[in-house]
Amino acid sequence: MESYTEKILITGALGQIGTELTNRLVEIHGADNVVASGLDKWQEGISSAGHYERLDVTNTKLVRQVIKDYEITTVYHLASLLSGTSEKQPLFAWKLNLEPLIDFCEMAKEGLIKKIFWPSSIAVFGKGIPKENVGQEVVLNPTTVYGISKMAGEKWCEYYFDKYGVDVRSIRYPGLISWKTPAGGGTTDYAVEIFYKAIEDGKYTSFISEDTAMPMLYMDDAIEATLKLMDAPKESLTVRSSYNLGGMSFTPKQLAEEIRKEIPGFEISYEPDFRQAIADSWPASIDDSTAKNDWKLSYNFGISEMTQDMIKNLRIKLGKN
Template identity: 40%
Template sequence: MQLPMMRSFTQFLQSARIATVRLQVPQCACRFSTSRTLLTSTTDTSSSIPNFDRYNALDNPRILITGGLGQLGPGLAKLLRKKYGEDNVILSDIIKAPKHILESGPYVFADILDPKNLQQIIVNERIDWLIHFGALLSAVGEMDVPLAVKVNIEGVHNVMELAKRYKLRIFIPSTIGAFGPDSPRNPTPDLTIQRPRTIYGVSKVHTELFGEYYHYKHGVDFRSLRFPGVISAETTPGGGTTDYAVEIFEDALITGKHVCYLRPDAMLPMMYIDDCLRGVVEMLEAPQEQLKLRTYNIAAMSFSPEIITDAIRKHMPHFETEYKPDSRQDIADSWPQAFDDSRARNDWGWTHHYDLDGMVKLMLELKRKFMKLDLPQTKAART
């Protein structure tokens, strides 16, 4: 006999909540804007309670970046804050942030292995998009496989479940390491056999398939890009097999000589960081109907240590590279030599801006600046 009364009370609460949200006026770092339109869920018909996370967040999304103090997080946060507002992009990690990070915008502690901690941030900050960068890279992962399993697999489970619960658009990067020696290497297409031989690669294949499953089973807006080696002047290498392509510039400027842990002919796909970050933003913003895949290859160039050494010598003729391959060469031998990213170019308009010569010139200029080296000007800096 009390059921009709309870149902009426629920309907009353729903009406009150809708009115409260619609009447809220932006103040300071307010979470809603008057231009946002609320949408009710179109997939869950079992409940009449409005879904407050399904409003049109593209106009001004609230974004959380986990694992944000790695190579990509700070730069992506800067780019997104310029587009969507400083207070709408929250950088997070489990380590103490340096002063310049704290001064650049919101930063919080977020442990991807603690779902309650993540849930609290998502709810309190009304997050719309979740960008998950937390992972151990290839060479580091091989040194501590149990930790890599926890971070790279359990962490993905945690963020994906929260994306399902709160209807988040979620981006998790994949990698060239998701392929193995049985994959075609030159070029490697989006859809092909994937049998990686590192825990990093295994965890990324798991991420791709897990994300697709949650998309088709639960409607989660999962998006991913397979990154090649990413080259940046501002960040410290984090233990990846392609990190020589960053270290080589520091050595060129400091000592004029680089000792490479790969063979001179070890060809791998690479990309300058500005192209990489722009690719993330463009895919996040792409309309759902344009995405024929949930995971795409993207690339810009392929080169070997020998090729990039020759490119640096155009600016520093006396630069030398010595080759002492180690266990990372075995990893490189199982990876693609070149990516076929034609699907990304055709489906949502991906294109790169930096080729090898342009990247080398810019890296020498920026490395000198960030390392504050009092060295003679290179040809690149003079032109």
């Protein structure tokens, strides 16, 4: 393997994944080798990274300048509009979720950067596929703007690798659950909101119906999976679109039952909204055996461990312990 000092740029560094991924990359590579970027103005403590750039990722000229200024070798391109928000701004979502990815692939093709991470999503699945244990190679048939943009992005990743050898790597994230950073407009956000409401109010109204199962992943496992994929030798990777990630699968009703083990009086009610139709188009569970075979994907958290960890940490965060 070639040896070089990794200089990392993270777009969307202030988001749900970006905040925690930045912290881990700083631990591994040192703050000075990590550049965080987002739309917020710089302020003290905005990120754990050694450098912060206020950056609109659709401004290609500015992005290229940042890449050159910091001699960036690796980009974690996380900036995007999530599923619920994308449905409200479809044309903007298409532009934001796709065009910067292609720009980064062009930069890698030119030799300006060496490696790219880009997240896809279970939203790429859709009508006509089995609900359970969805395989790596199923036909993608998304019904949402977010899913369509992610499917297109996957094909661009594959294209740039096949045609130009661009080393772009991707994971189809399921719903992500974290106590550190609020969720940002996704269909699986109920699985984060429910914990806040359980601790603060003892009750929650779910916008997803009680028996709708969706794949979920605790953020700790998502970050470790991302780093493991990026560390894997190039020759061990057999998927250049995006790897399935399964995590765990549960319904709002099952999650409420786990929460009651920690907060016995917790009550849940159900008022499905427009996000229910999005959830209905997604799989209930995912087969991630290809990732396990190719780069030794593994998990530390199931629904019980995740629930206990969320409640313990959120109680401290919210001053309710």
